[in-house]
Amino acid sequence: MVGQVLPLVRPALRGITPYATPTGRDRYRRLDANEGPPPAPGLLRELLVEAASRLSYYPEYTELRRLAAVHYGAPAGGIMPVCGADEGLRLVIGAFAGPGDRMVTVRPTFSMYTFYAQLAGAAVTAVTLAPDFELDLNAVLEAAGGAALVVLASPNNPTARPIRPGDLARLLQLAPERPILLDETYAEFCGQNFIPWIERFSNLIILRTLSKARGLPGLRCGFVVGHPAVISSLDTLRSPYNLTATAAWVGSAFLAGDTDFRERLAAATTARATLQRELARLGVPVWSSVTHFCVFYLGDAAGSAASALAEQGILVRLLGDDLSGFIRVSVTGPEDTAVFLSAFTPWLTQRRPEPIPAAWRLS
Template sequence: MSRFWSPLVKQLTPYVAGEQARLPDLVKLNTNENPYGPAPEVLAAIAHANADDLRLYPDPAASALRRVIAAHHGVQADQVFVGNGSDEVLAHAFHALFQHGLPVLMPDVSYSFYPVYCRLYGIPHELVPLKADFCLDVQDYARPAGQVGGVVLANPNAPTGIALPLADIEALLRLHPDRVVLVDEAYVDFGGESAASLIARHPHLLVVQTLSKSRGLAGLRVGYALGSVELIEGLARVKDSFNSYPLDRLAQAGAVASFGADAYFRQTCARVMQSRERLSAGLRELGFQVLPSAANFVFATHPGQDAGELAQRLRAQAILVRHFKLPRIDQFLRISVGTDAECGRLLGALNTITRSS
C-alpha cells in the first residue's frame, strides 16, 4: 500500500477479470467472448470512418447510436444512455441511483462486480441467497417499505446462466415501486427475455445491455441502459460530471452498424445456442452436472473431480475455463461456448482427464 493513497483506496478489493493469456494454440473459453466476432458491416463501417475526423471530438451524446438502439427496443432516444461497455454504464447507475444510505439487494451468486461498485461508492448492500438449485425466489427480496436502497440482478444470471421469467421480474418491480430495480441483461440474446418491454409501466426499471457478447464487440467497449427519461437523465448527469466524451468515433460507427446487421446477429446467436446445447449434452455424458443456461456459457460441476484441479489441467493443454474460488460455487466451472471445434477439443480433453482419474 502506498502512503499517497486515500483511505478509500486502501479498503478496495477490485474486481478480477478473466485471464487474457497468450498461449500457443489457445482455446479461450473463460471470458464469454463471442467466437464469431462482429458482423462484416461493422468492420466496413470502422474501416470507412474518416481518419481526418479523429482530430475532432466525437458526438458527446452519441445521438445516432442512441436512435438506432431506441428503434431496436421500441423506446425513445431520450430513454437510452450509452457508455464504454456495460461496466461503465453499471458504475454510473450505482453512483447515480443507489446512494440512498440503504442496502441494495443482490443475489449472493452473481456478477462479482456489483459489490465492488458498492464498496467504491460507499453503498451498503445485502447478498440475498439463491435457492439450493441456484434459482432466484422473488419473495426473498420482500422488505418493509423504506428499508431498501434498490435491487440489482443479472438476467440471465452470471455465472449460473439461469434466466428469470419476465413475470418474476415484474413481481420484483411491484415489491419495490419507489426504488430502482436494475436488470443487467448482458446475456439476454442467447435465450433470455428482455425486460425492456416493462419500462413503459415501471419508471423505476433500468435495463442494461452490452454489445460485447451477442454482437461480438467486446474489444469495442459499448454498453447501454434503457429506462424512463428521469433515470437516463440521472446517468447523463453523472457521465457529464466525469467524462463528456465516453464513446470514440470508431466505436460509435461500429456500434451503429451492428444494429443494421440484424440477420448476422440472429444467425450467430442461434449458432451459439445450438453449440451450447451440444456442449451441455457432451458434459453430461462425461458425468458433469450442468445448470440450465440461457447465456453463452454453461456452469458445470463434476461430483468426482475438483474444479480447481480441472481448470489447471485444462490450462496445461492451452484450454482456458473460469474457476471461481467463492462460497457455494468453488466446485463449478464456467465454460464459455466456443465454436464446435473448440468445444470438441474441450470435451476431448475432459474425457481424457476424467477417465485417467
Template sequence: MNSLFSDHVAALQPYVPGEQARLPNLLKLNTNENPWGPSLRVLEAMRAAISDDLRLYPDHQALGLRRAIARRHDMDVDQVFVGNGSDEILAHVFSAFFLRSGRPLWLPDISYGFYPTWCRLYGVPAHPMALADDFSVQVADYVREVEVEPCGILLANPNAPTGLALGLDDIARIAAARPDSTVVIDEAYVDFGAESAASLIADFRNLLVVHTLSKSRSLAGLRVGYALGQPDLIAGLVRIKDSFNSYPLDRVALAGAQAAIEDEAWFERTCQALIAAREQLALDLQALGFECLPSKANFIFAFHPHHRAADIAAGLRDQGILVRHFSTPRIDRFLRITVGTPEQCARLCKALGVVLAR
C-alpha cells in the same frame, strides 16, 4: 500503500477478471467472449470512421447510435443511454441511484463479481440475498415487507455465473413491490435465450435495463453498452456522465456500435448458432459425467461429481484450454465454460476426456 493515495484506496478490493494468458494454440473459454466475430458491416463502418475527422470530438449525445437502439426496442431516443461498456454504465448507476442515505442494495449472493466491488468503491451497503439450493433467485425475498427500503435491486438476468434466468412476470412482481427503489436488470447475456425486461419499462418508472455489445454482438474489444429506461432515469445517468466524462464513446466506437445494432440478420444468425452449440455442448458434457445448470447465456455452469473443479481447470490449462473456476463457497465445485464454436467445443470435450481419465 502510497501515502499520497486517497483515504479509501487501501481498503478497496478490485475485481479480478478472467485470466488473459499468452499460451501457444490457446483456446480461451474463460471470459465469455463470442467465438463468432462481429458483422462485416461493423468492420466496414469502423474503417470508414478512421479519417481526418478523428481530429474532431465525437458526438457527446451519440444520437445516431441512440436512435438505432431506440428503433430496435421501439422506444424514444430519450429512453436510451450509452456508455463505455455496460460496466461503466453500471458504475454510473451506483452513483445516480444507489447513494441514498445509507439504504442497502439488494443483490443475489452469487452473481457478477463486479457488483460488490462497486459497493465498496461507492460506499453502498450491500445486502446479499441467498439464492435457492438450485441457484435460482428467490423472488419472495425481494417483494417482502421491510422496515428499511433498499436503495435499489441489482439482478443479472441471466445470472452470472449460473446462467439461470428469471421470467418477466417475476421481474414485474419485483419492480411493482419496490416503487421507491431502482430495479436494475443487467442483461449482458439475455440474447442467448432469455426474455428482455425492456418490454416492461413502459409500466415501471423504477426499472432500468442494461445491455452490452460485448457478448451477442461480438464486440468485447470495442467497449460499448447501453441502458433503457423511462426518460427521467436516463436523465439522471446523463447528469452523472456529463459530470464525469462527456465523451465516453469515440467516433470509431460509435460507428461500429451503430452498424452492429442495425445488422439484425448477423445478430440473429450468430445468436442461433451459439445457442445450438451450447445445447450440444451441454449434452457432450453430460455424456462425460458432468451435471449442468440449464443455461440461457453463452456459457455453461457445470460440475463433475467425481473430480475437483480446480483440478479439471488445471488439467485443461496444461492442454492450452482456459475455463473459469471460482473459489467462492457454494460454487467452488463448478466450472464456468464459455461456449465456443462446434470445433472448439469438440476440442474441449476431447481434452476433458483425457483429464478425467487420469
C-alpha cells in the same frame, strides 16, 4: 509525501482490491470470459477503415442513441450510451447508492455489482439463490425493504438462469419507489426482453451491451435503458465523450446492419446445448442454461481439470466462494465444443464425478 496523501483517500476505497484483468491469453482458446460469437472479420475491417476518418473529431452519439432505441424497443430519450456495461453499472449504482445506503443483490452473481457498490461507499445485502439457482423472490423482497437499489441479472452470471417474468413483475409492483437495475447482458441469447416494461414501471432500469451476443467486447459499447426522465438524470454523471468515435461508429453499424447476427447466436446456443448433453452423458452434473455458457460440478478435482485444460491451450473459469468446485465454460460455436470435449473427456475417464453439494440441486 505519499504517507500524507493516502489518508485523504475515501475510507470506502482503502480496503478494496483493484480488479485485475487477465493477461497473456492470446495463445489460448478462451472459454473462460463469456466472450460471444465473433462477427465476420471482413465486416469489422471495413467498418474500422471507415471509422478511421472520424478519429480527428470528437464523437457524436445521436445516431447511436436512435438506432439503439429502435433496436431494443426503448422509449425516445430512454437510451444512454456507456463504455461497456461496466460503466453503466458504475454510473447507476453510484447514482442511487452511497455512504449510509444499502444495495440488494443475489449470490452467486457477477462480482462487479458488489465492487461498484463498495466504491460508492454503500453496504451490500446479497440474498442467496434458491437451491436450483432460481431467484428466491420472498427473500429478495424482504431484503429490499429500506434498500436504495436492487441489482439483478437475467440471465444471471454464472448460473445461466433467467428471472421469471412473474417474479420481476411482483418485485416492481411491491417496491415501486425502489430502483430495480436489471442487467440484461446475456438476454439476446434467450430471447428475453424486459425493456417494453419500462413504459409500465418507471423504476426499472436495464443494461444492454454489444460485448456478448454481438461478439464485440473490445469495442466497449453498451447502453443504459430507462424512463426518459431517469436517463436524463443519469446522463449528468456521464463523461461528455465516454465512448470513442470508433465505438460509436462501429456500434451504430452493427445495430443497423449486422445481417448474420441471428445465425451466430443460434450456432453458439446450439454448441452450448451440445456441450451440456455430452457432459451429462459423461456423468458430470451440469446445470441447465439459456445462454452461451454453462456451469458444471467437479468438486475437489475442478482445479486439476482447469490446469489440465490450460496445458492443452484451453481456458475455463474456475469458480469459487458459493460455487467452489464448479467450472464455467462458454462456447461460441461447434468448434469450441469439439475442442473442449476432446481435451476434457480423456481427463475425466481417470476420475469419478463427485456428488453435488447439499446447498444446490440440478435444474
